[in-house]
Amino acid sequence: MIIKRNKNIIAFLLLAAILFLTLAASGFIEEQNNNRDMHGLPADARVADKVEFSDFYLCRLEGIIEPSIAAYIKNCIDMSEASGYGLIILMDTPGGLETSMREIITKILNTPIPVMVFVYPVGARAASAGVFITYSSDVAAMGPSTNIGAAHPVNLGGTGEVSEDAMEKITNDSVSYIKNLAQSKGRNSDWAEEAVRSSVSITAAEALEKGVIDYLAEDVDDFLVKLDNKTVDKLGKTYNLKSSGAVPEEIKMNFITRFLHIISNPNIAYILLSLGVLGIIYEFSQPGLGISGAIGALLLILGLYALSVLPINYAGLGLIVLAVILFVVDILMGLGGISSIAGVVSLIIGSFLLINTDAPYLKIATSLIISVALVISGFLFIVIRAVYMVHRTRPVTGKEGIIGSTAVVSSALKPEGQVRVSGEIWQAVSETGKHIRKGEKVAVRSIDGLTLIVSKIINKEKEGG
Structure with a gap:
C-alpha cells in the first residue's frame, strides 16, 4: 500500500511538473517571438522609416478582458511593430479587469504603429473596459447592430466593501482617464464622461453621430475600403493608410493562451x-x-x-x-x-x-x-x-470472517478434534468441554492461535449463529 501511494504521489508530481513546464515553455516562446530581431527586414519595411501602411495584422479581443487576453493583445502589437504592419483589433467584450485594460491601452498609446479597433461581428459590444480601449485606438469603427457604453467602474471588492466616497474617487479617476484619451484622439469627451458616470450605452449609428467612432462598416473588407487614405498622426509621425484591397493576416492565440483565457x-x-x-x-x-x-x-x-x-x-x-x-x-x-x-x-x-x-x-x-x-x-x-x-458487511476472509460462521465436525471433539469450515479443516476444541459427535454442526465462537473454539448448535440457535 505504501508503494502504491508513493507511485500515486510521483504520478501526480509528474503531471504537475508537465503542466508547469508547458506553461513556462509557452511563455518563453512567446517572449522570444516578442523579442525577435527584425534587422533583416528592408529599411523601407521598418516602422521608423515607413510613412505608408499597406499591410495589416488582425487579432480578436473577445470575452472578458483579463491577464491572458492582455498578454495576447500586447504580443500582437509587438509583432505588428516589429513587422511594420498596422493592427486591426476586432472587439466583442462585456468588460473586464482594470489592470488588464490599462496594460492594453498603455501598449496601444506607446506603439509607433496605427492601431485600429473595429467592434465586430454583428451584435458585438464594447462595454465597460471596451469603451476605454476603443477611445485609445487611432481609428475606431463599429459594425451593424453593435453597441458601446456602460463604462461606469464596478466594485471589484463586492457590495458594501467600498464606501460611497471611495467609489466617487474611483469614478472621478476613470472620468479623467477617458477624457484624456478622448482629447488625445479627437473624440467626444462629453459622452465619454456620461458613459462612465451614468453607464449610458449607444448604438453604432449614434456613436458615429456623436463623434465617438470614425466609421461604420459592414464587415472587415468594408472597413478596409473606408480606411483607405486615412491619415494618422501618432508620436510625432504621420502615417498614411493604404488599406484598399489589403488582406489582413490574422494572429491567432497559441494553445496555452487560449486555454488560460477560456478557464478564466x-x-x-x-x-x-x-x-x-x-x-x-x-x-x-x-x-x-x-x-x-x-x-x-x-x-x-x-x-x-x-x-x-x-x-x-x-x-x-x-x-x-x-x-x-x-x-x-x-x-x-x-x-x-x-x-x-x-x-x-x-x-x-x-x-x-x-x-x-x-x-x-x-x-x-x-x-x-x-x-x-x-x-x-x-x-x-x-x-x-x-x-x-x-x-x-460481515468479513468473509481472515479471522473476522471465520468467527460466527458454521462448521461441521469432521473428527469427534473429545473435547478436541477437527472441524470443516469454508472447505478447510481446522483444529477445534469444544467451548464447554463436552464431547461433540462427528457430523454435528457447531458455531465458531473464537480463535486461539490456530485452534477454533466452537459450541454445538442447538435447535433454537439459527445456523450461522
Whole structure:
C-alpha cells in the first residue's frame, strides 16, 4: 500500500511538473517571438522609416478582458511593430479587469504603429473596459447592430466593501482617464464622461453621430475600403493608410493562451474547481486508486489559477475548502452523511460568496451553483451509502470472517478434534468441554492461535449463529 501511494504521489508530481513546464515553455516562446530581431527586414519595411501602411495584422479581443487576453493583445502589437504592419483589433467584450485594460491601452498609446479597433461581428459590444480601449485606438469603427457604453467602474471588492466616497474617487479617476484619451484622439469627451458616470450605452449609428467612432462598416473588407487614405498622426509621425484591397493576416492565440483565457471565465473556473472536488472525494472513497486523486488535484490547481486572476472573496474560498474537509471526514469516519450535509451547505454559501464583485459578467451563474450542489450531493449519497454498506458487511476472509460462521465436525471433539469450515479443516476444541459427535454442526465462537473454539448448535440457535 505504501508503494502504491508513493507511485500515486510521483504520478501526480509528474503531471504537475508537465503542466508547469508547458506553461513556462509557452511563455518563453512567446517572449522570444516578442523579442525577435527584425534587422533583416528592408529599411523601407521598418516602422521608423515607413510613412505608408499597406499591410495589416488582425487579432480578436473577445470575452472578458483579463491577464491572458492582455498578454495576447500586447504580443500582437509587438509583432505588428516589429513587422511594420498596422493592427486591426476586432472587439466583442462585456468588460473586464482594470489592470488588464490599462496594460492594453498603455501598449496601444506607446506603439509607433496605427492601431485600429473595429467592434465586430454583428451584435458585438464594447462595454465597460471596451469603451476605454476603443477611445485609445487611432481609428475606431463599429459594425451593424453593435453597441458601446456602460463604462461606469464596478466594485471589484463586492457590495458594501467600498464606501460611497471611495467609489466617487474611483469614478472621478476613470472620468479623467477617458477624457484624456478622448482629447488625445479627437473624440467626444462629453459622452465619454456620461458613459462612465451614468453607464449610458449607444448604438453604432449614434456613436458615429456623436463623434465617438470614425466609421461604420459592414464587415472587415468594408472597413478596409473606408480606411483607405486615412491619415494618422501618432508620436510625432504621420502615417498614411493604404488599406484598399489589403488582406489582413490574422494572429491567432497559441494553445496555452487560449486555454488560460477560456478557464478564466468564472463559470469555467468554478466547474474545474467542482470537478477537482469530485475527484478528491472519489479518491478517498476508493483508497489506493490514485488516478482520480491526481486528476482531481490537477483540476483544483487549474481552477484556483483561474480564480487567482479574478476578484476573490477569501471567506467564500474558505467555506469551499471547509466543505471538502467535511466531505472527506464523512467518508473516512463513516458518519453516515451528517458531516456531508453541513459540507453541502458550506459549499453553496461559499460558492455565492466566491466571486466578490458587482460586475455581472464576473459572477458565477446561480443555476450553475445549484446544479453543482445537486451533482455533488447525489455523488456523496452514492459514495457514502457504498461506504456504509461496506462497514456493515460481515468479513468473509481472515479471522473476522471465520468467527460466527458454521462448521461441521469432521473428527469427534473429545473435547478436541477437527472441524470443516469454508472447505478447510481446522483444529477445534469444544467451548464447554463436552464431547461433540462427528457430523454435528457447531458455531465458531473464537480463535486461539490456530485452534477454533466452537459450541454445538442447538435447535433454537439459527445456523450461522
